[in-house]
Amino acid sequence: MNSPMKDCLKNILVFLITFIVCVGTLLLVCQIPQSAIQKNSKKSAEYFSGHEGFPLLIGDKINSRSDNYADCVLLNVIYNMDSDNSFKAIIADSYYRHDGEDASDDYEDAVFNGKNPNNEYSRYWHGSQVFIRPLLTITSIEGIRLVIFGLLLALNIWLAALLVKRKLYSAAAIYFISMLLVEIWMTAFSLEYVMSFLVMTGACIAVVYAKKRATYIFIATGMVTCFLDFLTCETLTFTVPVILLLVIRSKYEALGSFKSEISKIIKYGLAWLISYGLMFSAKWLLVYAVLGKSAFINALQNAAFRIEGTVTVDGLGLGEAVNLWQRLSGVILRNLACLFPVGSHVTSSMVFGLALGTLAVLGAVFYLFRKEPTDGKFIGLLLLIGLIPYLRFLCLSNHAYIHYFFTYRAQMATVMVIFSILVFSLSPSYVLGKNNKAGKTGKKQK
Numbered sequence: 533m534n535s536p537m538k539d540c541l542k543n544i545l546v547f548l549i550t551f552i553v554c555v556g557t558l559l560l561v562c563q564i565p566q567s568a569i570q571k572n573s574k575k576s577a578e579y580f581s582g583h584e585g586f587p588l589l590i591g592d593k594i595n596s597r598s599d600n601y602a603d604c605v606l607l608n609v610i611y612n613m614d615s616d617n618s619f620k621a622i623i624a625d626s627y628y629r630h631d632g633e634d635a636s637d638d639y640e641d642a643v644f645n646g647k648n649p650n651n652e653y654s655r656y657w658h659g660s661q662v663f664i665r666p667l668l669t670i671t672s673i674e675g676i677r678l679v680i681f682g683l684l685l686a687l688n689i690w691l692a693a694l695l696v697k698r699k700l701y702s703a704a705a706i707y708f709i710s711m712l713l714v715e716i717w718m719t720a721f722s723l724e725y726v727m728s729f730l731v732m733t734g735a736c737i738a739v740v741y742a743k744k745r746a747t748y749i750f751i752a753t754g755m756v757t758c759f760l761d762f763l764t765c766e767t768l769t770f771t772v773p774v775i776l777l778l779v780i781r782s783k784y785e786a787l788g789s790f791k792s793e794i795s796k797i798i799k800y801g802l803a804w805l806i807s808y809g810l811m812f813s814a815k816w817l818l819v820y821a822v823l824g825k826s827a828f829i830n831a832l833q834n835a836a837f838r839i840e841g842t843v844t845v846d847g848l849g850l851g852e853a854v855n856l857w858q859r860l861s862g863v864i865l866r867n868l869a870c871l872f873p874v875g876s877h878v879t880s881s882m883v884f885g886l887a888l889g890t891l892a893v894l895g896a897v898f899y900l901f902r903k904e905p906t907d908g909k910f911i912g913l914l915l916l917i918g919l920i921p922y923l924r925f926l927c928l929s930n931h932a933y934i935h936y937f938f939t940y941r942a943q944m945a946t947v948m949v950i951f952s953i954l955v956f957s958l959s960p961s962y963v964l965g966k967n968n969k970a971g972k973t974g975k976k977q978k
Contacts, residue, residue, distance in 0.1 A: 543751055547807060550752045551814065554659060554759045555622070561665045562618035566611065568669045570643075573611050575672035577643045580604045580636035586937075592875035595715050597937040602724040602762060603673065604635040605653065608642055610661045610668070612649040623815075623822045625653040654819045655831035657811070659759035660727050673723075680730070681720035687733040694740045702955050703779045707736075707772075710947040713871065714940070725938055727760040728768050735773040743777055750774075750800045754807030763838070763931060764938050767924050770804040771917055771945030778917075779952060782910055790909045797913065838931040863925045863933040870940035871947070894950060901958045911953050918949030 585601035588594075608627040614620070626649035628642040641647040663683075667676045688708075695704035719726035735753040739746060750770060757769045774797060778787075787793055820828035842853050843862075854862060862880075869883040921942035925932040932939040 539747075543747065543803070546748045546751045547755065547810070550755045550807075551811070554657075554755065554811075557662045558622050558657070558659055559618050561662050562613050562621055563615055564665055564669065565615050566613070569611065569665065572668045572670070572672040573607065573643045576607055576668075577636070577640045579673050580607075581640055583636075585635065588876075589718070589721065592877070593873060594876055594878070594937055595870040595873075595940065596718065598718065598721045599724050599938060600722070601635050603722060604639050606658065606660065606664070606723065606762070607668075607673065608635070608639045609653055609658055610665055611639070611642055613661075613665070620822055622658075623654060623818045624827075625656070625658050627651055627653060652823070652827065654823060654827055655816070655834050656762060657759045657815055658762075659756075660723060660762070664723065677720060677723060677726075680723065680726055684719060684726055684730055684733065687730065687737065691733055691737050691740070694737065698740070698780075700780065700783065703776060703952075706779075706948055706951045706955060707776070710944050710951060713947050714944045722938075724762045724764060725941075727762065728757065728765050728941075731757050731760060731769045732772050735769055736776050739773045739777050740780065743780055746774075746777060746796075746800055747803050750804040751807045754804035755811045757804075758808045758811035763928075764935075765921075765940075765942040765944075766808070767920055767942045768944055770801060771920050771942075772948065774800055775914065775917055775945060775948050775952065778910070778913060779956075782907075782956075787909060787913075790912060793909065793913055794916070797917070838928050843930055843933045859929050859933055860926055863929045863936070864922060866936035867921075867925055867932060867940040867943065870937060871943060894954065898954060898957065903957055903959045906957050911957065914949045914952055918946040921946055 580600055580603075583600050585604075586597055586599060588597050590596040605627065608629075609625050612627050613622070614626075627638075628647045628649050629638050629651040630641070633641075638647075642649070663680055664676055667679055671679070688711075692704055692708070695701070695707070716729065719729055731753060734756075735749060738749045738753075742749065750773075753769050753773070757766050761769075777800075778793075781787060816828060816831050819831055843859055844853050865880050865883045868887050869878055872878075872883070872886050874882070874886075924942060925939065
């Protein structure tokens, strides 16, 4: 049996094991009866009823918008899981919904008034309930958010310790500064926001431990991202670990040719993307098998809408519909805007000016203080990875246009790329030393 065939079988085995663990864990937590989560579901319903669906937590800063709506719908799905028929329950993801009412009213009706589920949210796995459903037995939404944010902090402390142990101080600084610049603290206020960061951090830890098994790591990561995430900033679980992998390899071993390195990145990317896509496909095929053709078509139609569905100027369906160019340019500008401390009255020209001005300043710093020679191969690889978030925004332009206030965090990878290029390519002391040396030489010649 040749090596490619062995590698293929190993990849399939990793996929199957990950799938079994994900679905098995989901089936297990669904055995927790509704009565065990009743008390804290009521407390959670009261919390959502007393808070806005999309509140701004700091003034009118657009990147401080939380998402109670998504969390409320998720808890509605979790509450309505039928523990007596758990397999069908995890496929259908039924919940109570009344058209025209707020999500908080629907959830309150289900919990307090015993309204039976009448709708399904089957296009996602809603795998985050492997954390949430057990926690609902002991605390409500506010406590659950704090516990899961605490888990994220613990994972990042673990990652920091690993990077420091391996003397990757610059990589650690770049990683954590980039986290801060995408308002990582906001993940403490929305379950929807935190899942991709949990997977991303776990993948980074795995890469540090076993970088030679990166393909397996990205297969599992793509699947777990699809399983847990609610379509937020999912590309982070590929881009950030692969940036870290490049930095580690550049420190401890010589990078190969640009062609060989880009081939590896494409291989890892395909492993992540195919696994991510197959995990979605598995859910939709199960929807077809269990719920029928109409539910399957509904899942496909919703996915297609996220790609090119109509959006309006305000993104909320209340204004004039935008054309293709306005949507594609708008999705980039909206997501870029959230990287800056701007309010809701920011204009497209202001965002363009801020982005262009920032790049101009950083470009000047790079030009003046770069090492000679610079590592063009390393920079080129990083820049290609840094473009991935924008490709994602364009491919799912409807979704990223409307939900820019959380999709923008995918740009953490781009921020990491820019800082990595600067940190690993600049040497002010080298430049100053060269100038001093030149001056001394000139003095002697004089």
